[in-house]
Amino acid sequence: MKTPPALHELERIPRHVAVIMDGNGRWARQRLLPRIEGHRRGIESVRAVVRAAGELGIEYLTLYAFSKENWRRPKMEIAALMRLLERFLREEIGELNENKVRLKTIGARDDLPPRVLSQLRKTEAATAKNSGLTLILALSYGARDEILRAVRRVAADAVAGRLSPDAVDEIAFAARLDTAGVPDPDLLIRTSGELRVSNFLLWQISYAEFVISPALWPDFRREHFLEALREFANRRRRFGGVDPVSRKA
Secondary structure, eight states: OOOOOOGGGOSOOOSEEEEEOOOHHHHHHHTTOOHHHHHHHHHHHHHHHHHHHHHHTOSEEEEEEEEGGGGGSOHHHHHHHHHHHHHHHHHTHHHHHHTTOEEEEESOGGGSOHHHHHHHHHHHHHHTTOOSOEEEEEEEEOHHHHHHHHHHHHHHHHHTTSSOGGGOOHHHHHTTSTTTTSOOOSEEEEOTTOOOOTTSSTTTTTTOEEEEOOSOGGGOOHHHHHHHHHHHHTOOOOTTSOOTTTOOO
16 A cells, blocks of 8 residues: 555645455455454444544545345344444543534434434434534434435325425435535445445435455454545546546637
């Protein structure tokens, strides 16, 4: 890996970074450990990335923590993951408040076990007034599910007379997504070298820059995050237009 940049070397900082945290199972398998050990180690990576994002002044960090599809995993693994999540939500309140991080979630959160959902609400309430980084956990999240739920909201509003069909545009639709009020990600990072979006923020990443890191998530640390930001800073974002640098008179 190249030498990671110092904070002052990053000329352009994304407003919103989204991360597909992949590779926990492979990390554990390579070490002949239970899969849950990969998830435990992955929590350290979460802490490292949240701290770095806050220090850099990134406004939003969305982490793909648990997908709708993850409910298909073995029951013992799901139970262990939920215990880890509950513990993380409880034990991180102090650090989140110390670093002025506000916690939010997207996804079908009512799918979560009652104890986890209760702790989630407590942590959100405890950090609600923080003014720094907004940390968004995608829990029981699937982009297709999110889009379908938004479609149902549009349909319900139209039937109730609150929304004219002619008024349904991108702004109106985005306002009914889980991420309403949050800017679209500028940068999507996926770890473990995989080249898929895995049903994550399909609407919101339309113009995001993608950076694929070969590091497995439990090994992903501050230096890997900064390297991804350096790559983002070197990209030219045209949003379907023409690069002003290359445009000919």
